[in-house]
Structure formats: structure tokens, C-alpha cells
Amino acid sequence: PAINIHAHLHDTGVDPSRGAEQLLAIMDACNIRALVDLDGGVGEVLRGKMGQYPAASPDRLLVFAHVWFGNVLTSWPYFYEQKVAALDEAKSLGVRGIKIWKNLGLVTRDERRRVIAVDDPRLEPLWEKAGVLKLPILIHLADPEPFFHPADARNERYEELAYLPLDAAWLPRGGWAHPRFPRPAQIRAQFERVLERHADV
Numbered sequence: 001p002a003i004n005i006h007a008h009l010h011d012t013g014v015d016p017s018r019g020a021e022q023l024l025a026i027m028d029a030c031n032i033r034a035l036v037d038l039d040g041g042v043g044e045v046l047r048g049k050m051g052q053y054p055a056a057s058p059d060r061l062l063v064f065a066h067v068w069f070g071n072v073l074t075s076w077p078y079f080y081e082q083k084v085a086a087l088d089e090a091k092s093l094g095v096r097g098i099k100i101w102k103n104l105g106l107v108t109r110d111e112r113r114r115v116i117a118v119d120d121p122r123l124e125p126l127w128e129k130a131g132v133l134k135l136p137i138l139i140h141l142a143d144p145e146p147f148f149h150p151a152d153a154r155n156e157r158y159e160e161l162a163y164l165p166l167d168a169a170w171l172p173r174g175g176w177a178h179p180r181f182p183r184p185a186q187i188r189a190q191f192e193r194v195l196e197r198h199a200d201v
Helices: 016-029 043-052 076-084 086-093 121-133 158-162 184-197
Strands: 002-007 032-037 061-067 097-100 137-139
Touching: 016 032, 016 061, 043 061, 043 086, 061 086, 076 086, 076 121, 086 121
Parallel strands: 002 032, 032 061, 061 097, 097 137
Antiparallel strands: none
16 A cells, blocks of 8 residues: 555535545545645644544544745744744654745845845754754755756757646746756755754654
């Protein structure tokens, strides 16, 4: 049986009144032993999610808390109180880990309009909290390398980049080629420094 470690249950297409039951039936039909939902969120959103899926089958339907950065982070006190501190409750509710999207290190900017690096010292409370709670972090670093190159005939993902909808939420039209976006090697190096600082966790 397979284990699906990257699922998004915010839009499953299943009947909400029997969501877990229907989802488990689909998993059985596809020979999926367990599934990890990365859309847990924190707070009220997470409480609702934990009551719907893991409550029905805690060994097969696993949920990660989702720490969302968005494109702008201008209130660090809010971030610490509403996101980092909320991980204590998330752990008590039974989440199995933490999910962080690619916004961090790529597009999320601070109050001075600077991209917030993955190894920014202001993020230390997040990494420390994850270590204390023993929650693994699944982080989306950057994007595939072709998305950072010009969208021309030499790009192996040209069709995808050229015909991307203008309102696509996950990738700007033409990709990340513009120099205002950090390069993947920069973002990976930032993450490596975070790992070095927390090697004892």
C-alpha cells in the first residue's frame, strides 16, 4: 500500500456529511494506507479539521498544522501570538507535523518590504517551538529550477509557464525569472543554516 504524504483536503470533492467515510473508501480503492493532509491550519480551522478526519481514523488520516506566511508579514507580535503560540494547541489536538509554504524565503516581505529569509533570526521562535513539541516540518523551498528561467523555447516547462492563468495563485505569469525573486540556491542555503543551528533537535 502507498502512503500519500502530500494531500490537500480543503477541496476533496467528497460529501461533507460523510467526508471521512467516503475518503477512506476512496483510499481503499486506490490502495492508500495513510494520507497526510497539509491544510490543517491553526486555531479554529484546525479544530474543525481534527474533528472531521483524524477523529474517524487517526492512524490513516493524519493532519499537519499549517503555518501560513502570506505575501506580507508586518506584525511580528501577531505572528508569534497567533501562529507560533498556536502550535501548543495544535500538538494537543494531535497534529503530526507542521507545513510551511514556499512564500517564506521567496515572496513574503517584512515591514521594510524586504523578502524574509528562511534563516531570518526573527523566525527562531518558530523553529524552537517545533523542536520543543517534536513536530517535524515539511517546508516547500522555492520551486522547480525551470520556473526561475525565462519562459522561452529553451525552457523545458515552457508550455506550463506560457499558458499559466494570470490569476494563478501558486506561480506568477512567466514564473520566478525576474531578479526581484531570490534564487533557489539562496533559499536552500538559508534552510541549511537553519538545520545547522538546530542540529541537536
